[in-house]
Amino acid sequence: MLHHAPETYRRGFAGRVPEKIEGFYGMIENIDDNVGRPREAPAQWG
Secondary structure, eight states: OOOOOOHHHHHTTBTTBOHHHHHHHHHHHHHHHHHHHHHHHHHHHO
16 A cells, blocks of 8 residues: 655655655654644644
8 A cells, every 4th residue: 555645744754764654654753743733822822
């Protein structure tokens, strides 16, 4: 199974995990970043 993730997220795992699962870990990191953004917004609003 091929996992699609932005290259910026895949790149962080290059050489640390098998190539065929770089996209999987990249997808998880992308989701983590995107869930964190709305949770941090109220603190920024002040």
